[in-house]
Structures are given as C-alpha cells and as structure tokens.
Amino acid sequence: MNLAFDLLLAAALLWSAWRTLATPQIGRAVILFIVFGLLLTLAWARLDAPDIALAEAAIGAGLTGALLLDAVAALRARRPNMDGDET
Amino acid sequence: MSSGLIFAATGCLLFVLGLGGVLLLKALLRRILAFNLMGSGAFLVLVGLAQRDGTPDPVPQAMVLTGIVVAVAATALALTLARRWQALTGREDIGRVGDAGSRRRSKQRERRKAPR
Amino acid sequence: MNFTSAELALAVALFLLVNLGAALWRAARGPTPADRMLAALLFGSTGTGILVLLAFAGGSPALVDVALTLALLAAISGIAFAQRAWLGKVEEDDAA
Amino acid sequence: MLLDALTTLLLLAGAVFFFAGTLGLLRFPDVYTRLHALAKADNLGLGCVLAGLALQADSLAVALKLLAIWPLALIASAAVGYSIARRAERLGVVPWQEQDQ
Numbered sequence: 001m002n003l004a005f006d007l008l009l010a011a012a013l014l015w016s017a018w019r020t021l022a023t024p025q026i027g028r029a030v031i032l033f034i035v036f037g038l039l040l041t042l043a044w045a046r047l048d049a050p051d052i053a054l055a056e057a058a059i060g061a062g063l064t065g066a067l068l069l070d071a072v073a074a075l076r077a078r079r080p081n082m083d084g085d086e087t
Numbered sequence: 088m089s090s091g092l093i094f095a096a097t098g099c100l101l102f103v104l105g106l107g108g109v110l111l112l113k114a115l116l117r118r119i120l121a122f123n124l125m126g127s128g129a130f131l132v133l134v135g136l137a138q139r140d141g142t143p144d145p146v147p148q149a150m151v152l153t154g155i156v157v158a159v160a161a162t163a164l165a166l167t168l169a170r171r172w173q174a175l176t177g178r179e180d181i182g183r184v185g186d187a188g189s190r191r192r193s194k195q196r197e198r199r200k201a202p203r
Numbered sequence: 204m205n206f207t208s209a210e211l212a213l214a215v216a217l218f219l220l221v222n223l224g225a226a227l228w229r230a231a232r233g234p235t236p237a238d239r240m241l242a243a244l245l246f247g248s249t250g251t252g253i254l255v256l257l258a259f260a261g262g263s264p265a266l267v268d269v270a271l272t273l274a275l276l277a278a279i280s281g282i283a284f285a286q287r288a289w290l291g292k293v294e295e296d297d298a299a
Numbered sequence: 300m301l302l303d304a305l306t307t308l309l310l311l312a313g314a315v316f317f318f319a320g321t322l323g324l325l326r327f328p329d330v331y332t333r334l335h336a337l338a339k340a341d342n343l344g345l346g347c348v349l350a351g352l353a354l355q356a357d358s359l360a361v362a363l364k365l366l367a368i369w370p371l372a373l374i375a376s377a378a379v380g381y382s383i384a385r386r387a388e389r390l391g392v393v394p395w396q397e398q399d400q
Contacts, residue, residue: 001210005217006090010097012224017101017124019231021108026116027288028231031239033120034280035230038246039223040127041273043097045257046090047134048143050265053254055152057273059159061247064123065280067159069288071116071166075173076290208306208355215314215348222321229324237330237387241337244379245324248341249317251372252348255365256310259352264361271368278375285382289390 006046013039030072034065091138098131113180115169119162126158209260216256219249240284247277302354309351316344329395330387338380342373 016039020032037060044053101124108121130151137147173179223246230242251274258266323336346369356362 001213001217002090003093005213005220006093008217008220008224010093012220012227013097014100014104016227016230017104020120020124021104021112021117023231026114027236028239029117029120031236031243031284032230033123034243035227035246036124036127038243038250038273038277040131041269042220042250042253042257043094043131044134045254045261045266045269047094047138048261048263049134049148049151050263050269052130052134052148052152052155053266053269054272055155057269058276059155061273062276062279064159064162065243066283067163067166068116068120069280069283071170073288073290074170075116075179078173079179208303211307211310212352215310218314219317222317225321225325235330235392237383237392238333240383241324241330241333244376245320245337245341248337248345248372248376249321251368252313252317252345255348255352255368259355267361267364267368271364271371274368274372275375278379281379282382285379285386289383289386 009039009043009046013043027072030065030068033068034061037061037064089138091135093135095132095135098128098133098135101125101128101131104128115172115179115181116166119165119169122165123158123162126154130154209262212256212260216253216260219253219256223249223253236284236289240281240289244277244281247273247281250277306351306354309347309354313344313347313351316340316347320344330392331384331394334380334384338376342369342376345369345372 013036016032016036020029020036023029023032037056040060041053041056044050044056105121105123105125105128109118109125112118112121133147133151134143137144169179172181226242226245226249230239230246233239233242251270254266254270254273258264258270317340320336320340323340324333327333327336349365349369353362353365356365
C-alpha cells in the first residue's frame with residue numbers, strides 16, 4: 001500500500017508539472033503550479049522530512065501562489081491590446 | 088523499490104521537464120514556473136537519494152530547506168523583473184531585441200496579412 | 204476485523220489521494236478560472252487530511268504541525284485569487 | 300476495543316464525506332454549488348478524520364492539537380468561500396437554476 005501511495009503521488013506530481021508547462025493560458029498554469037506545490041508537500045511528508053514539508057506548505061502553497069497570481073494580474077492589467085475590466 | 092528511490096526518479100524527470108521548459112518556452116512567467124519546477128526536481132533528487140536504508144540524512148534536508156527559501160526569494164525577484172520589463176518595453180517575452188518573436192509584431196503581421 | 208488502525212489510516216490516505224487525482228482533472232479542465240481555484244482549495248483541505256493520516260500511519264507526530272500550517276496557509280492563495288487575480292472573462296482568451 | 304471501532308467508523312465516515320466533496324466538485328454545475336460542496340463536505344470529512352485520530356492519540360496534548368486543526372480549517376475555509384462567492388457575484392456570475400420546464 002505504501003508503494004501504491006508513492007507511485008500515485010509521483011504520477012500526480014509529474015502530470016501536474018507537465019500540465020503546468022503545456023497549458024496555453026498562463027492563469028491556468030499558475031493554478032496548476034499551486035496544486036503542484038501542495039502535492040510536493042505530501043511528497044516531503046512521505047520522504048520523512050517534516051521540516052521541509054513545513055517550509056513547503058508555508059512557502060510553496062501560500063507565498064509563491066499569492067506572488068504568482070498577483071504578477072499575472074499585474075501583467076494582464078497593463079497589457080495594451082486587452083482592456084482588463086477592473087472592478 | 089523504496090519511496091526515496093521513487094521520488095528521486097520523479098525528481099530527475101521533473102528536472103528534465105523544467106529544463107526543457109526553461110529552454111523552449113518564450114513567455115517570462117512560464118520560464119519562471121519552469122525554473123521553479125526544475126528546482127523542485129533537484130530538491131527531490133537530493134532528499135530522495137539521501138534516504139538510504141530508512142534513516143534520513145539531515146544534511147541534505149537542511150540544504151534543501153535553505154534552497155526552498157532561496158528559490159522563493161529568486162522567484163519574487165524574477166517576477167519583479169518581469170513586471171518591470173513589461174512596463175518598460177510592453178513585451179512579456181525575451182528574445183533578441185528587434186526580433187520577430189515579439190508578440191506585438193506577430194500580431195501586426197497577422198493584421199497585415201488578413202485583408203488580402 | 205483484522206485491520207490495525209495504522210493500516211486503516213494508510214488505506215484512507217490512499218483513498219483520499221485517489222480523490223485528489225480526480226480533483227486534478229478538474230483543476231486542469233475546469234471551465235472557469237474559479238473552478239480551477241476551487242480544485243486547488245480542495246487540494247488544501249484534502250491534503251490536510253492526508254497529512255494527519257500519514258502522521259498517524261507513519262508514526263511521526265511532527266506531520267500534525269505540517270497539517271496545521273497547510274490548513275491555514277492554503278487559504279492565502281485562494282484569497283489572493285479572489286481579491287487580485289480573478290478579473291472576469293479576460294482570462295478565457297488570454298494566451299501569454 | 301470500543302475506541303478502535305469508533306476510530307474505524309469515524310475514519311470511514313470521513314473518507315465518505317471527502318469523496319462526496321470531490322464528487323460535488325466534479326459534477327456540480329456552477330461556481331456557487333461547487334463552493335458549497337467544497338466548503339461543507341470537505342470540512343465535515345476533515346472533522347471526522349481528526350476526531351477519529353484524536354481518539355487514538357497517546358497524550359492529551361496531541362489530541363488537543365489534532366482537534367485544534369478543525370476550527371482553524373473552518374475559519375480559513377469560510378473566509379475563502381465568502382471571498383470567492385462575493386467576487387463571483389460582483390463579476391455577474393448568474394447562479395445556476397433548473398433548466399427544464
């Protein structure tokens with residue numbers, strides 16, 4: 001059962017990483033990257049590294065996601081040919 | 088096959104995926120994402136291979152912990168640079184300056200081609 | 204019933220991971236950006252459950268702290284999404 | 300023995316609720332209903348799992364820490380759910396209604 005857990009987690013990691021790079025829309029890619037970070041937290045937990053899992057949960061899931069989403073919004077708002085409807 | 092070995096192999100594949108993304112993708116945000124994936128792959132290899140016969144080795148774990156924090160700082164810096172680059176030049180990718188890879192130019196070319 | 208509790212915890216964790224696989228499908232194909240973000244939030248709450256179960260099954264109590272952090276901080280990206288990044292229909296044809 | 304049986308029951312109930320949440324996320328028609336599935340079913344499942352594991356904890360401190368996760372997760376989930384629903388409403392996402400008739 002351990003082996004099945006690890007293999008499934010590895011497959012989910014690889015698939016989300018691949019979709020992150022392959023989706024055409026940058027907003028979707030960022031959300032998939034957040035999902036990748038959450039899955040990576042589980043991977044650190046499986047690798048008996050709770051301190052790294054703690055750092056990844058705080059940084060990879062919270063901080064990096066917020067930074068990337070903010071950057072996407074800022075780039076989109078300043079793009080000239082597309083009027084981002086600011087509400 | 089232990090879980091360390093499985094995740095080390097996953098880390099290898101992630102590194103290759105991220106490297107391909109960094110080399111092949113044009114948009115800056117995507118390159119930053121690919122760079123982060125590459126770093127995560129390297130971290131997985133470090134921790135996974137350090138876990139011989141069940142007992143984890145604390146030194147690579149400390150290195151990876153530092154590396155994660157540094158990666159976030161580097162990502163924040165890269166995002167700031169990308170925003171500044173877009174504010175200065177209006178572009179979201181880098182190529183050679185004056186290259187036809189720019190998004191606005193290819194749009195113009197399409198528009199020129201369209202009426203015929 | 205010849206389960207020990209640790210094995211049961213690992214089995215439930217595996218089942219939740221299968222659930223996460225299904226949610227990954229929604230995160231990749233969801234029609235609107237909000238659906239993708241909701242899938243990411245599901246990863247946060249289900250991931251908390253998996254971490255607690257792994258802490259029990261693997262016998263390392265430090266993972267409970269990780270679960271606590273994950274439960275609180277997975278919400279941050281959701282808030283950032285709602286406040287800053289979700290601007291409406293622009294995202295649908297946004298090819299950068 | 301009773302504690303073991305209760306833990307088994309609570310863990311299985313938690314798995315069922317988590318499964319219901321995922322199923323709702325996959326099958327419900329619009330943002331509001333999916334939000335509802337996510338915020339209610341998943342947190343109930345998390346509460347069941349936490350209560351079931353707290354019964355097995357070897358010290359009171361560990362059990363209390365396990366049980367402290369639940370209200371915090373509830374607060375975080377409520378904040379995110381409110382935020383996303385208000386944003387959707389302000390963007391003009393129309394709530395889904397039964398199409399036929």
